[in-house]
Amino acid sequence: MRPFAYERAATAEDALRRHAAGDGAVAYLGGGTNLVDLMRLGVAMPARLVDVARLPYDRIEHRADGGLVIGAAVRNSDLAADLGVRADHPLLSQALLSGASGQIRNQATVGGNLLQRTRCPYFQDISKACNKRDPGSGCPAIEGDHENLAILDHSPECVATHPSDMAVALAALDARVRVRQPDGEDVVPLERLYRSPGDDPSRDTTLAPGDLITGVEVPAPLRMPARYRKVRERASFAFALVSVAAALDVSGGSVRDCRIALGGVAPRPWRAHRAEDALRGRPATPGSFRAAAEAELAAADPLPGNAYKVPLAVNLVAAVLTDLAGEAS
Amino acid sequence: MPTVRADITLTVNGSLRRLTVDTRTSLLDLLREDLGLTGAKKGCDHGQCGACTVLLDGRRANACLALAVANDGADVVTVEGLADGERLSPVQEAFLEKDAYQCGYCTPGQLCSATGVLREAAHGWPSAATGDVAAEPELDDDEIRERMSGNLCRCGAYVNIVAAVREAAR
Structure with a gap:
Protein backbone atom coordinates (compact mmCIF):
# COMPACT_ATOMS: atom_id res chain seq x y z
CA MET A 1 0.00 0.00 0.00
CA ARG A 2 1.26 3.44 -0.92
CA PRO A 3 2.02 5.72 2.07
CA PHE A 4 -0.62 8.34 2.76
CA ALA A 5 -1.26 11.25 5.06
CA TYR A 6 -4.19 10.83 7.43
CA GLU A 7 -6.30 13.78 8.54
CA ARG A 8 -9.49 13.96 10.51
CA ALA A 9 -12.01 16.55 9.33
CA ALA A 10 -13.53 18.74 12.04
CA THR A 11 -16.51 19.92 9.98
CA ALA A 12 -17.90 19.37 6.49
CA GLU A 13 -16.34 22.68 5.39
CA ASP A 14 -13.02 21.54 6.83
CA ALA A 15 -13.31 18.25 4.92
CA LEU A 16 -13.89 20.09 1.63
CA ARG A 17 -10.93 22.40 2.34
CA ARG A 18 -8.66 19.47 3.10
CA HIS A 19 -9.84 17.68 -0.03
CA ALA A 20 -9.18 20.72 -2.21
CA ALA A 21 -5.68 21.12 -0.76
CA GLY A 22 -4.76 17.56 -1.71
CA ASP A 23 -4.09 17.97 -5.41
CA GLY A 24 -6.40 15.25 -6.67
CA ALA A 25 -5.11 12.19 -4.87
CA VAL A 26 -7.43 12.58 -1.90
CA ALA A 27 -10.12 10.24 -0.65
CA TYR A 28 -12.71 10.64 2.06
CA LEU A 29 -12.63 7.78 4.57
CA GLY A 30 -15.86 6.50 6.10
CA GLY A 31 -15.92 3.01 7.61
CA GLY A 32 -13.19 1.92 5.21
CA THR A 33 -14.72 -1.47 4.46
CA ASN A 34 -14.35 -0.95 0.71
CA LEU A 35 -11.72 1.79 0.46
CA VAL A 36 -9.12 0.11 2.72
CA ASP A 37 -9.50 -3.08 0.70
CA LEU A 38 -9.11 -1.18 -2.60
CA MET A 39 -5.98 0.50 -1.21
CA ARG A 40 -4.58 -2.88 -0.23
CA LEU A 41 -5.34 -4.19 -3.74
CA GLY A 42 -3.60 -1.19 -5.32
CA VAL A 43 -6.85 -0.10 -6.99
CA ALA A 44 -7.12 3.09 -4.92
CA MET A 45 -3.90 5.00 -4.21
CA PRO A 46 -4.76 8.17 -2.31
CA ALA A 47 -1.86 10.28 -1.03
CA ARG A 48 -4.17 11.73 1.61
CA LEU A 49 -7.13 10.31 3.50
CA VAL A 50 -9.58 12.76 5.02
CA ASP A 51 -11.52 10.87 7.70
CA VAL A 52 -15.16 12.00 7.71
CA ALA A 53 -16.51 9.15 9.84
CA ARG A 54 -16.50 11.26 13.02
CA LEU A 55 -18.32 14.25 11.56
CA PRO A 56 -21.60 14.94 13.34
CA TYR A 57 -23.69 13.17 10.69
CA ASP A 58 -24.24 10.15 12.90
CA ARG A 59 -27.92 10.57 13.72
CA ILE A 60 -31.17 9.27 12.25
CA GLU A 61 -33.72 12.07 12.39
CA HIS A 62 -37.38 11.00 12.35
CA ARG A 63 -39.58 13.69 10.87
CA ALA A 64 -43.18 14.28 11.93
CA ASP A 65 -44.51 12.67 8.73
CA GLY A 66 -42.41 9.54 9.31
CA GLY A 67 -39.75 10.59 6.82
CA LEU A 68 -36.09 10.24 7.69
CA VAL A 69 -32.91 12.25 7.52
CA ILE A 70 -30.11 9.72 7.81
CA GLY A 71 -26.65 11.07 8.58
CA ALA A 72 -23.96 9.90 6.18
CA ALA A 73 -21.83 8.59 9.06
CA VAL A 74 -24.59 6.37 10.48
CA ARG A 75 -23.39 2.77 10.47
CA ASN A 76 -25.33 0.32 8.31
CA SER A 77 -26.16 -1.85 11.32
CA ASP A 78 -27.55 1.06 13.35
CA LEU A 79 -29.76 2.12 10.47
CA ALA A 80 -31.04 -1.43 9.92
CA ALA A 81 -31.78 -1.84 13.65
CA ASP A 82 -33.44 1.53 14.19
CA LEU A 83 -36.95 0.92 15.55
CA GLY A 84 -38.56 3.64 13.44
CA VAL A 85 -36.88 2.41 10.27
CA ARG A 86 -38.00 -1.16 10.99
CA ALA A 87 -41.58 -0.09 11.65
CA ASP A 88 -42.05 2.52 8.91
CA HIS A 89 -39.46 1.68 6.23
CA PRO A 90 -38.94 -2.11 6.56
CA LEU A 91 -37.75 -2.27 2.94
CA LEU A 92 -34.68 -0.26 3.94
CA SER A 93 -33.93 -2.51 6.93
CA GLN A 94 -34.34 -5.63 4.82
CA ALA A 95 -32.01 -4.36 2.11
CA LEU A 96 -29.33 -3.35 4.60
CA LEU A 97 -29.53 -6.67 6.43
CA SER A 98 -29.16 -8.60 3.18
CA GLY A 99 -25.84 -6.88 2.52
CA ALA A 100 -22.34 -7.89 3.67
CA SER A 101 -21.83 -9.43 7.13
CA GLY A 102 -22.63 -8.39 10.69
CA GLN A 103 -19.06 -7.21 11.14
CA ILE A 104 -18.99 -5.12 7.97
CA ARG A 105 -22.40 -3.59 8.68
CA ASN A 106 -21.06 -2.44 12.07
CA GLN A 107 -18.22 -0.63 10.31
CA ALA A 108 -19.70 0.59 7.02
CA THR A 109 -21.30 4.04 6.83
CA VAL A 110 -24.34 5.10 4.82
CA GLY A 111 -22.29 7.54 2.73
CA GLY A 112 -19.65 4.92 2.07
CA ASN A 113 -22.28 2.36 1.13
CA LEU A 114 -23.60 4.69 -1.59
CA LEU A 115 -20.09 5.37 -2.90
CA GLN A 116 -18.68 1.84 -2.76
CA ARG A 117 -17.09 0.71 -6.00
CA THR A 118 -18.07 -2.18 -8.24
CA ARG A 119 -16.89 -5.68 -7.35
CA CYS A 120 -16.20 -6.49 -11.03
CA PRO A 121 -13.23 -8.89 -10.88
CA TYR A 122 -11.32 -6.92 -13.52
CA PHE A 123 -11.74 -3.63 -11.67
CA GLN A 124 -10.34 -5.21 -8.52
CA ASP A 125 -7.34 -6.88 -10.21
CA ILE A 126 -4.62 -4.41 -11.16
CA SER A 127 -2.94 -6.98 -13.42
CA LYS A 128 -5.97 -6.73 -15.74
CA ALA A 129 -7.17 -3.97 -18.06
CA CYS A 130 -10.20 -2.01 -16.88
CA ASN A 131 -11.66 1.21 -18.26
CA LYS A 132 -13.09 2.16 -14.89
CA ARG A 133 -9.77 1.84 -13.08
CA ASP A 134 -7.43 2.70 -15.95
CA PRO A 135 -9.34 4.67 -18.62
CA GLY A 136 -8.64 3.56 -22.18
CA SER A 137 -7.13 0.21 -21.19
CA GLY A 138 -10.16 -1.80 -22.33
CA CYS A 139 -12.87 -3.97 -20.83
CA PRO A 140 -11.86 -7.64 -20.78
CA ALA A 141 -15.10 -8.53 -18.96
CA ILE A 142 -17.07 -8.24 -22.20
CA GLU A 143 -15.14 -11.16 -23.71
CA GLY A 144 -14.34 -12.73 -20.36
CA ASP A 145 -15.90 -13.28 -16.94
CA HIS A 146 -19.09 -11.23 -16.88
CA GLU A 147 -21.56 -13.67 -15.30
CA ASN A 148 -22.27 -11.25 -12.43
CA LEU A 149 -22.22 -8.04 -14.47
CA ALA A 150 -24.73 -5.64 -16.02
CA ILE A 151 -27.57 -6.29 -18.45
CA LEU A 152 -28.95 -2.72 -18.43
CA ASP A 153 -27.40 0.73 -18.87
CA HIS A 154 -23.91 -0.61 -19.59
CA SER A 155 -21.70 0.50 -22.48
CA PRO A 156 -19.09 -1.03 -24.78
CA GLU A 157 -16.55 0.47 -22.35
CA CYS A 158 -17.87 -1.01 -19.09
CA VAL A 159 -20.36 -3.62 -17.87
CA ALA A 160 -19.84 -3.16 -14.13
CA THR A 161 -22.74 -3.26 -11.68
CA HIS A 162 -23.24 -1.15 -8.58
CA PRO A 163 -23.09 -3.54 -5.64
CA SER A 164 -25.17 -1.78 -2.96
CA ASP A 165 -28.36 -3.36 -1.62
CA MET A 166 -29.24 -0.31 0.47
CA ALA A 167 -29.22 1.93 -2.61
CA VAL A 168 -31.77 -0.30 -4.35
CA ALA A 169 -34.22 0.16 -1.48
CA LEU A 170 -33.47 3.88 -1.35
CA ALA A 171 -34.17 4.16 -5.10
CA ALA A 172 -37.57 2.52 -4.58
CA LEU A 173 -38.25 4.88 -1.68
CA ASP A 174 -37.52 8.04 -3.74
CA ALA A 175 -34.66 8.96 -1.44
CA ARG A 176 -32.58 12.10 -1.96
CA VAL A 177 -28.94 12.60 -1.15
CA ARG A 178 -27.59 15.65 0.64
CA VAL A 179 -24.31 16.79 -0.84
CA ARG A 180 -22.03 19.48 0.60
CA GLN A 181 -20.29 21.44 -2.13
CA PRO A 182 -17.93 24.42 -1.97
CA ASP A 183 -20.78 26.85 -2.63
CA GLY A 184 -23.43 25.28 -0.39
CA GLU A 185 -25.60 22.20 -0.12
CA ASP A 186 -27.35 20.37 -2.93
CA VAL A 187 -30.04 17.72 -2.61
CA VAL A 188 -29.90 15.15 -5.39
CA PRO A 189 -32.48 12.43 -6.13
CA LEU A 190 -30.70 9.13 -5.52
CA GLU A 191 -31.35 8.09 -9.11
CA ARG A 192 -29.41 11.12 -10.31
CA LEU A 193 -26.47 10.46 -7.98
CA TYR A 194 -25.26 7.71 -10.30
CA ARG A 195 -24.33 8.05 -13.93
CA SER A 196 -24.28 5.70 -16.90
CA PRO A 197 -20.75 4.60 -17.85
CA GLY A 198 -20.96 5.74 -21.50
CA ASP A 199 -17.46 6.45 -22.73
CA ASP A 200 -16.19 7.47 -19.26
CA PRO A 201 -16.74 4.60 -16.82
CA SER A 202 -14.12 6.01 -14.42
CA ARG A 203 -16.78 8.20 -12.81
CA ASP A 204 -19.49 6.26 -10.95
CA THR A 205 -21.45 9.31 -9.82
CA THR A 206 -22.40 12.82 -10.83
CA LEU A 207 -20.52 14.23 -7.82
CA ALA A 208 -17.63 16.61 -8.45
CA PRO A 209 -14.28 15.83 -6.80
CA GLY A 210 -14.46 16.92 -3.17
CA ASP A 211 -18.26 16.87 -2.94
CA LEU A 212 -19.20 15.31 0.40
CA ILE A 213 -22.35 13.28 1.01
CA THR A 214 -23.69 14.37 4.41
CA GLY A 215 -26.99 12.52 4.54
CA VAL A 216 -29.92 10.82 2.89
CA GLU A 217 -33.52 12.02 3.00
CA VAL A 218 -36.29 9.42 2.86
CA PRO A 219 -39.86 10.69 2.28
CA ALA A 220 -42.86 9.72 4.39
CA PRO A 221 -43.49 5.96 4.71
CA LEU A 222 -45.03 4.16 1.73
CA ARG A 223 -47.87 2.59 3.74
CA MET A 224 -48.09 -0.36 1.39
CA PRO A 225 -46.67 -3.88 1.59
CA ALA A 226 -43.02 -3.85 0.56
CA ARG A 227 -40.21 -6.36 0.32
CA TYR A 228 -36.53 -6.66 -0.58
CA ARG A 229 -35.59 -10.00 -2.07
CA LYS A 230 -32.09 -10.92 -3.15
CA VAL A 231 -30.88 -13.83 -5.25
CA ARG A 232 -27.25 -14.80 -4.79
CA GLU A 233 -24.92 -17.73 -5.20
CA ARG A 234 -24.98 -18.70 -1.53
CA ALA A 235 -27.48 -18.23 1.27
CA SER A 236 -25.76 -15.24 2.85
CA PHE A 237 -22.79 -12.84 2.66
CA ALA A 238 -22.64 -12.52 -1.13
CA PHE A 239 -23.46 -9.80 -3.62
CA ALA A 240 -26.71 -9.96 -5.56
CA LEU A 241 -27.02 -11.69 -8.90
CA VAL A 242 -30.36 -9.91 -9.05
CA SER A 243 -32.27 -8.25 -6.25
CA VAL A 244 -35.58 -6.43 -6.17
CA ALA A 245 -37.06 -3.82 -3.87
CA ALA A 246 -40.80 -3.62 -4.44
CA ALA A 247 -43.91 -2.14 -2.90
CA LEU A 248 -47.49 -2.65 -4.02
CA ASP A 249 -50.76 -0.90 -3.23
CA VAL A 250 -53.83 -2.82 -4.40
CA SER A 251 -57.33 -1.40 -4.34
CA GLY A 252 -60.41 -3.21 -5.65
CA GLY A 253 -58.26 -5.80 -7.39
CA SER A 254 -56.25 -3.19 -9.29
CA VAL A 255 -52.81 -1.77 -8.76
CA ARG A 256 -53.21 1.72 -7.31
CA ASP A 257 -49.50 2.35 -6.85
CA CYS A 258 -46.24 0.46 -6.92
CA ARG A 259 -42.50 0.85 -6.60
CA ILE A 260 -39.97 -1.45 -8.22
CA ALA A 261 -36.17 -1.18 -8.19
CA LEU A 262 -33.60 -3.76 -9.25
CA GLY A 263 -30.08 -4.46 -8.02
CA GLY A 264 -27.28 -6.41 -9.65
CA VAL A 265 -28.40 -5.54 -13.18
CA ALA A 266 -26.95 -2.09 -13.90
CA PRO A 267 -24.19 0.34 -12.92
CA ARG A 268 -26.75 1.97 -10.65
CA PRO A 269 -29.71 0.93 -8.55
CA TRP A 270 -32.24 0.44 -11.36
CA ARG A 271 -35.62 2.03 -10.78
CA ALA A 272 -38.04 0.13 -13.01
CA HIS A 273 -40.16 3.08 -14.13
CA ARG A 274 -41.36 1.30 -17.24
CA ALA A 275 -42.70 -1.62 -15.21
CA GLU A 276 -44.31 0.72 -12.69
CA ASP A 277 -46.04 2.68 -15.46
CA ALA A 278 -47.20 -0.55 -17.09
CA LEU A 279 -48.69 -1.74 -13.82
CA ARG A 280 -50.58 1.23 -12.40
CA GLY A 281 -54.29 0.78 -12.93
CA ARG A 282 -53.90 -2.80 -14.14
CA PRO A 283 -55.43 -5.87 -12.47
CA ALA A 284 -53.23 -7.08 -9.60
CA THR A 285 -52.66 -10.50 -11.13
CA PRO A 286 -49.56 -12.62 -11.73
CA GLY A 287 -50.08 -12.07 -15.47
CA SER A 288 -49.93 -8.28 -15.11
CA PHE A 289 -46.87 -8.53 -12.87
CA ARG A 290 -45.02 -10.70 -15.37
CA ALA A 291 -45.99 -8.45 -18.30
CA ALA A 292 -44.76 -5.38 -16.42
CA ALA A 293 -41.46 -7.08 -15.57
CA GLU A 294 -41.05 -8.17 -19.18
CA ALA A 295 -41.72 -4.61 -20.34
CA GLU A 296 -38.89 -3.40 -18.11
CA LEU A 297 -36.44 -6.08 -19.14
CA ALA A 298 -37.22 -5.57 -22.85
CA ALA A 299 -34.48 -2.94 -22.69
CA ALA A 300 -31.93 -5.47 -21.44
CA ASP A 301 -28.88 -6.11 -23.60
CA PRO A 302 -27.18 -9.07 -21.94
CA LEU A 303 -23.86 -10.68 -22.75
CA PRO A 304 -23.67 -14.44 -23.38
CA GLY A 305 -22.64 -15.21 -19.81
CA ASN A 306 -25.23 -13.12 -18.03
CA ALA A 307 -28.30 -13.64 -20.23
CA TYR A 308 -29.68 -15.74 -17.35
CA LYS A 309 -30.26 -12.49 -15.47
CA VAL A 310 -33.09 -11.45 -17.80
CA PRO A 311 -35.51 -14.28 -16.95
CA LEU A 312 -34.22 -14.24 -13.37
CA ALA A 313 -35.15 -10.57 -13.00
CA VAL A 314 -38.56 -11.12 -14.65
CA ASN A 315 -39.32 -14.10 -12.42
CA LEU A 316 -38.12 -12.31 -9.30
CA VAL A 317 -40.19 -9.17 -9.91
CA ALA A 318 -43.28 -11.26 -10.74
CA ALA A 319 -42.82 -13.47 -7.66
CA VAL A 320 -42.30 -10.60 -5.22
CA LEU A 321 -45.27 -8.63 -6.60
CA THR A 322 -47.45 -11.74 -6.41
CA ASP A 323 -46.43 -12.20 -2.75
CA LEU A 324 -47.15 -8.53 -2.02
CA ALA A 325 -50.55 -8.75 -3.72
CA GLY A 326 -51.37 -11.63 -1.38
CA GLU A 327 -50.48 -9.48 1.61
CA ALA A 328 -52.34 -6.45 0.29
CA SER A 329 -55.68 -8.13 -0.28
CA MET B 1 5.70 9.97 -0.49
CA LEU B 82 -12.83 -12.55 26.34
CA ALA B 83 -12.13 -14.59 29.49
CA ASP B 84 -12.20 -13.12 32.98
CA GLY B 85 -8.80 -14.28 34.16
CA GLU B 86 -8.98 -18.08 34.19
CA ARG B 87 -12.76 -18.06 33.85
CA LEU B 88 -13.84 -18.55 30.26
CA SER B 89 -16.69 -16.51 28.82
CA PRO B 90 -20.04 -18.26 28.22
CA VAL B 91 -19.30 -18.33 24.48
CA GLN B 92 -15.87 -19.91 25.04
CA GLU B 93 -17.39 -22.49 27.42
CA ALA B 94 -20.07 -23.34 24.86
CA PHE B 95 -17.50 -23.80 22.05
CA LEU B 96 -15.58 -26.23 24.31
CA GLU B 97 -18.75 -28.03 25.38
CA LYS B 98 -20.08 -28.41 21.82
CA ASP B 99 -16.71 -29.16 20.16
CA ALA B 100 -17.30 -26.20 17.82
CA TYR B 101 -13.98 -26.28 15.99
CA GLN B 102 -11.52 -28.54 14.30
CA CYS B 103 -8.22 -26.89 13.32
CA GLY B 104 -9.03 -23.79 15.38
CA TYR B 105 -7.76 -21.17 12.94
CA CYS B 106 -11.11 -19.42 12.55
CA THR B 107 -12.09 -19.97 16.20
CA PRO B 108 -10.86 -16.67 17.70
CA GLY B 109 -12.90 -14.79 15.08
CA GLN B 110 -15.89 -17.09 15.61
CA LEU B 111 -15.71 -16.48 19.39
CA CYS B 112 -15.55 -12.70 19.06
CA SER B 113 -18.25 -12.71 16.38
CA ALA B 114 -20.56 -14.92 18.48
CA THR B 115 -20.01 -12.59 21.44
CA GLY B 116 -21.10 -9.72 19.22
CA VAL B 117 -24.08 -11.70 17.92
CA LEU B 118 -25.35 -12.26 21.47
CA ARG B 119 -25.06 -8.55 22.24
CA GLU B 120 -26.87 -7.61 19.02
CA ALA B 121 -29.63 -10.12 19.78
CA ALA B 122 -29.91 -8.74 23.33
CA HIS B 123 -30.48 -5.32 21.80
CA GLY B 124 -33.27 -6.80 19.66
CA TRP B 125 -31.45 -6.32 16.35
CA PRO B 126 -33.08 -8.10 13.39
CA SER B 127 -31.21 -10.01 10.67
CA ALA B 128 -31.90 -11.08 7.08
CA ALA B 129 -33.41 -14.25 8.57
CA THR B 130 -35.98 -12.28 10.58
CA GLY B 131 -39.40 -12.67 8.95
CA ASP B 132 -40.79 -9.39 10.26
CA VAL B 133 -37.97 -6.91 10.83
CA ALA B 134 -40.24 -4.80 13.03
CA ALA B 135 -40.66 -7.69 15.51
CA GLU B 136 -38.27 -8.82 18.25
CA PRO B 137 -36.30 -11.72 16.73
CA GLU B 138 -35.84 -15.13 18.39
CA LEU B 139 -32.30 -16.43 18.11
CA ASP B 140 -33.16 -19.77 16.44
CA ASP B 141 -30.77 -21.81 14.29
CA ASP B 142 -31.65 -19.96 11.06
CA GLU B 143 -30.96 -16.65 12.80
CA ILE B 144 -27.65 -17.94 14.19
CA ARG B 145 -26.52 -19.22 10.78
CA GLU B 146 -27.39 -15.92 9.13
CA ARG B 147 -25.77 -13.80 11.84
CA MET B 148 -22.58 -15.89 11.86
CA SER B 149 -22.30 -15.88 8.04
CA GLY B 150 -19.40 -13.40 8.14
CA ASN B 151 -17.20 -16.10 9.68
CA LEU B 152 -16.03 -18.88 7.38
CA CYS B 153 -14.74 -22.25 8.64
CA ARG B 154 -12.84 -24.36 6.14
CA CYS B 155 -13.07 -27.42 8.38
CA GLY B 156 -16.83 -27.12 8.16
CA ALA B 157 -17.48 -27.09 11.90
CA TYR B 158 -20.61 -25.04 11.29
CA VAL B 159 -23.08 -27.52 12.78
CA ASN B 160 -21.34 -27.45 16.15
CA ILE B 161 -20.72 -23.70 15.94
CA VAL B 162 -24.48 -23.15 15.61
CA ALA B 163 -25.03 -25.50 18.56
CA ALA B 164 -22.46 -23.60 20.65
CA VAL B 165 -23.95 -20.20 19.89
CA ARG B 166 -27.42 -21.56 20.68
CA GLU B 167 -26.05 -22.92 23.99
CA ALA B 168 -24.35 -19.63 24.86
CA ALA B 169 -27.53 -17.71 24.08
CA ARG B 170 -29.52 -19.62 26.71
Missing part, protein backbone atom coordinates in the same frame (compact mmCIF):
# COMPACT_ATOMS: atom_id res chain seq x y z
CA PRO B 2 7.66 8.76 2.56
CA THR B 3 6.05 6.71 5.31
CA VAL B 4 3.71 8.73 7.50
CA ARG B 5 3.48 7.91 11.18
CA ALA B 6 0.90 8.93 13.76
CA ASP B 7 0.53 8.66 17.54
CA ILE B 8 -2.57 6.86 18.74
CA THR B 9 -4.02 5.56 21.98
CA LEU B 10 -6.02 2.36 22.24
CA THR B 11 -7.48 0.40 25.12
CA VAL B 12 -6.70 -3.21 24.32
CA ASN B 13 -8.20 -5.89 26.55
CA GLY B 14 -8.49 -3.32 29.32
CA SER B 15 -4.95 -1.90 29.09
CA LEU B 16 -4.21 1.58 27.80
CA ARG B 17 -1.65 1.44 24.99
CA ARG B 18 0.12 4.43 23.46
CA LEU B 19 1.53 3.60 20.05
CA THR B 20 3.17 5.19 17.05
CA VAL B 21 1.90 3.61 13.85
CA ASP B 22 2.45 3.81 10.12
CA THR B 23 -0.84 5.23 8.80
CA ARG B 24 -1.16 2.14 6.59
CA THR B 25 -1.23 -0.25 9.55
CA SER B 26 -4.47 -2.18 9.95
CA LEU B 27 -5.80 -2.78 13.42
CA LEU B 28 -5.16 -6.47 12.76
CA ASP B 29 -1.46 -5.97 11.98
CA LEU B 30 -1.09 -3.66 14.97
CA LEU B 31 -2.58 -6.29 17.30
CA ARG B 32 -0.53 -9.14 15.87
CA GLU B 33 2.79 -7.49 15.01
CA ASP B 34 3.10 -4.62 17.48
CA LEU B 35 1.23 -5.97 20.51
CA GLY B 36 1.93 -9.69 20.10
CA LEU B 37 -1.76 -10.53 20.28
CA THR B 38 -1.86 -13.26 17.64
CA GLY B 39 -5.32 -14.57 18.52
CA ALA B 40 -7.02 -12.56 15.77
CA LYS B 41 -6.00 -14.27 12.53
CA LYS B 42 -5.18 -12.96 9.09
CA GLY B 43 -7.26 -15.28 6.90
CA CYS B 44 -8.05 -13.32 3.74
CA ASP B 45 -7.13 -9.71 4.69
CA HIS B 46 -10.12 -8.54 2.61
CA GLY B 47 -13.04 -8.72 5.04
CA GLN B 48 -14.38 -11.90 3.51
CA CYS B 49 -13.55 -14.58 6.10
CA GLY B 50 -14.03 -13.06 9.56
CA ALA B 51 -10.94 -14.72 11.10
CA CYS B 52 -9.75 -11.27 12.25
CA THR B 53 -12.98 -10.41 14.09
CA VAL B 54 -12.52 -8.40 17.30
CA LEU B 55 -14.85 -6.28 19.40
CA LEU B 56 -14.31 -2.64 18.52
CA ASP B 57 -16.02 -0.30 20.99
CA GLY B 58 -18.10 -3.29 22.00
CA ARG B 59 -19.19 -4.29 18.48
CA ARG B 60 -17.81 -7.03 16.28
CA ALA B 61 -15.66 -5.75 13.45
CA ASN B 62 -13.14 -7.02 10.90
CA ALA B 63 -9.77 -5.79 12.18
CA CYS B 64 -8.23 -6.23 8.72
CA LEU B 65 -10.47 -3.50 7.27
CA ALA B 66 -9.94 -1.07 10.16
CA LEU B 67 -7.03 1.35 9.91
CA ALA B 68 -5.37 1.66 13.32
CA VAL B 69 -4.96 5.42 12.89
CA ALA B 70 -8.66 5.89 12.19
CA ASN B 71 -9.52 4.09 15.43
CA ASP B 72 -7.51 6.32 17.74
CA GLY B 73 -9.18 6.23 21.18
CA ALA B 74 -11.07 2.99 20.55
CA ASP B 75 -11.67 0.16 22.99
CA VAL B 76 -10.56 -3.16 21.49
CA VAL B 77 -11.25 -6.62 22.89
CA THR B 78 -9.58 -9.58 21.20
CA VAL B 79 -10.04 -13.28 21.86
CA GLU B 80 -7.30 -12.94 24.47
CA GLY B 81 -9.57 -10.58 26.41
